[in-house]
Amino acid sequence: xxxxxxxxxxxxxGDAKTAKxxxxxxxxxxxxxxxxxNEIMIPxxxxxxxxFEANEYFVPELLISARAMKWALEVIKxxxxxxxxxxxxxxxxxxxxxxxxxxxxxxxxxxxEGGGFEIIDLGVDVGADQFLEAYRTKQVDIVALSALLTTxxxxxxxxxxxxxxxxxxxKVKIIVGGAPVxxxxxxxxxxxxxxENASSAVTLxxxxxxxx
Amino acid sequence: xxxxxxxxxxxxxxxxxxxxxxxxxxxxxxxxxxPDAWNxxxxxxxxxxxxxxxxxxxxxxxxxTFGATRINLARHGLADQAVAINRAGAELSKxxxxxxxxxxxxIGPSGKMLMLGETSAEELAAAFAEQATALAAGGADGIxxxxxxxxxxxxxxxxxxxxxxxxxxxxxxxxAGKAKDRTVMGVTPEQAAVALEEAGADAVGANxxxxxxxxxxICARLHAASALPIWIKPNAGLPVLVDGVARYNTGAxxxxxxxxxxxxxxxxxxxxxxxxxxxxxRALAATVATGAPQEAPS
Numbered sequence: 001x002x003x004x005x006x007x008x009x010x011x012x013x014g015d016a017k018t019a020k021x022x023x024x025x026x027x028x029x030x031x032x033x034x035x036x037x038n039e040i041m042i043p044x045x046x047x048x049x050x051x052f053e054a055n056e057y058f059v060p061e062l063l064i065s066a067r068a069m070k071w072a073l074e075v076i077k078x079x080x081x082x083x084x085x086x087x088x089x090x091x092x093x094x095x096x097x098x099x100x101x102x103x104x105x106x107x108x109x110x111x112x113e114g115g116g117f118e119i120i121d122l123g124v125d126v127g128a129d130q131f132l133e134a135y136r137t138k139q140v141d142i143v144a145l146s147a148l149l150t151t152x153x154x155x156x157x158x159x160x161x162x163x164x165x166x167x168x169x170x171k172v173k174i175i176v177g178g179a180p181v182x183x184x185x186x187x188x189x190x191x192x193x194x195x196e197n198a199s200s201a202v203t204l205x206x207x208x209x210x211x212x
Numbered sequence: 213x214x215x216x217x218x219x220x221x222x223x224x225x226x227x228x229x230x231x232x233x234x235x236x237x238x239x240x241x242x243x244x245x246x247p248d249a250w251n252x253x254x255x256x257x258x259x260x261x262x263x264x265x266x267x268x269x270x271x272x273x274x275x276x277t278f279g280a281t282r283i284n285l286a287r288h289g290l291a292d293q294a295v296a297i298n299r300a301g302a303e304l305s306k307x308x309x310x311x312x313x314x315x316x317x318x319i320g321p322s323g324k325m326l327m328l329g330e331t332s333a334e335e336l337a338a339a340f341a342e343q344a345t346a347l348a349a350g351g352a353d354g355i356x357x358x359x360x361x362x363x364x365x366x367x368x369x370x371x372x373x374x375x376x377x378x379x380x381x382x383x384x385x386x387x388a389g390k391a392k393d394r395t396v397m398g399v400t401p402e403q404a405a406v407a408l409e410e411a412g413a414d415a416v417g418a419n420x421x422x423x424x425x426x427x428x429x430i431c432a433r434l435h436a437a438s439a440l441p442i443w444i445k446p447n448a449g450l451p452v453l454v455d456g457v458a459r460y461n462t463g464a465x466x467x468x469x470x471x472x473x474x475x476x477x478x479x480x481x482x483x484x485x486x487x488x489x490x491x492x493x494r495a496l497a498a499t500v501a502t503g504a505p506q507e508a509p510s
Contacts, residue, residue, distance in 0.1 A: 058388065059397050102330075110328070
């Protein structure tokens with residue numbers, strides 16, 4: 001459908017107004033929201049991720065595409081929910097205890113939201129108790145930990161250890177990221193996954209919740 | 213170009229300073245604490261770091277004000293002390309510099325992203341203006357806007373700094389992308405050099421992000437794209453984590469071995485960023501004085 005190709009292009013090019021308008025007309029024309037999401041919108045964000053990996057896109061392009069995705073998602077969301085569809089998963093995200101940096105965390109949150117996840121943003125300087133509270137009260141599938149400083153990375157391990165001590169470590173997936181964090185470190189502290197950037201965080205989160 | 217910048221560039225290469233944060237930590241700054249607040253609470257320690265760089269041979273030292281816009285300070289509940297912290301930072305470096313060195317006061321990024329709507333151009337302009345004015349009042353001889361990723365934010369800081377009448381260096385961090393030659397926001401050295409020269413910078417540069425060897429081609433590209441003097445402060449190599457603590461793997465001797473290449477690539481101002489120490493500056497000064505890399509003093 002020509003119209004749907006326009007939605008794809010609008011998301012890849014970050015044209016939020018067009019993305020919203022095309023999503024609205026597609027819903028009005030009776031296109032199933034699930035089909036819009038799975039066949040057009042998520043593949044469009046995958047293409048954005050590919051362009052980022054290929055160095056054709058940088059953070060500004062990621063952000064405007066994520067915004068276009070968000071606008072289109074807001075159009076189809078009520079129809080998805082009415083149709084009984086669930087979000088890809090629910091993520092509690094925060095910058096760990098002792099660390100006040102939020103740019104990386106906000107970027108990952110924006111990209112995950114564009115990837116169809118529901119985001120619970122716990123902010124910065126977040127301790128294990130707050131992550132545990134979010135897990136207990138909000139039915140979180142994934143806990144995402146961010147740290148910018150080498151000095152606050154150990155807080156990631158403490159949080160994972162607290163989930164173990166609370167006996168719920170295997171009930172939730174924990175992913176980590178941030179400038180000083182490496183895949184080795186993620187393995188060492190027992191995280192379920194590590195992402196080098198905001199774009200691949202979406203692929204990682206999807207693989208962990210089995211959403212394709 | 214500002215007359216002071218023209219005079220300095222005529223005597224290039226000019227040795228600047230090394231890292232501050234790690235030096236303050238070595239003097240007892242707790243992890244997670246606000247380094248800039250030490251200008252008021254531990255002034256003697258801050259001045260000691262500045263003095264160590266002057267003694268090591270820095271001709272320009274910076275200030276302990278990298279994170280001292282009211283936007284950054286608000287994270288520590290210190291927004292209302294922005295003026296006092298910046299002014300004290302400039303005064304402490306000036307006191308340590310005496311007539312041995314000039315003081316170029318540091319302005320770092322706000323830590324908020326304009327594109328995400330976390331801050332506005334108006335809020336950034338006001339915060340940078342407040343900081344720059346306080347730094348000038350504290351006696352700074354120049355201002356360095358450093359570690360920038362976003363050209364829009366860099367231009368706002370530059371405009372605020374220029375309004376003081378002091379010479380202004382703008383230095384960005386290039387470490388993103390496959391070739392590690394873009395800022396996180398995708399800015400190339402050419403785009404930075406052209407845009408910042410146009411916006412009235414007195415020097416442009418690159419700091420942090422890369423080690424000295426990797427920064428040589430960045431320096432050459434900045435130099436090729438701009439008539440301005442080039443300011444370079446690389447890291448002491450890339451951080452390696454040992455037991456969860458970052459260690460920088462390039463020693464002073466290895467660092468200065470790349471200085472001739474950096475000078476050939478057009479650098480006028482050379483110093484170090486994360487992981488560098490007064491020993492690096494001593495080795496740098498000796499290298500520049502003799503034209504050959506020297507062994508670092510142990």
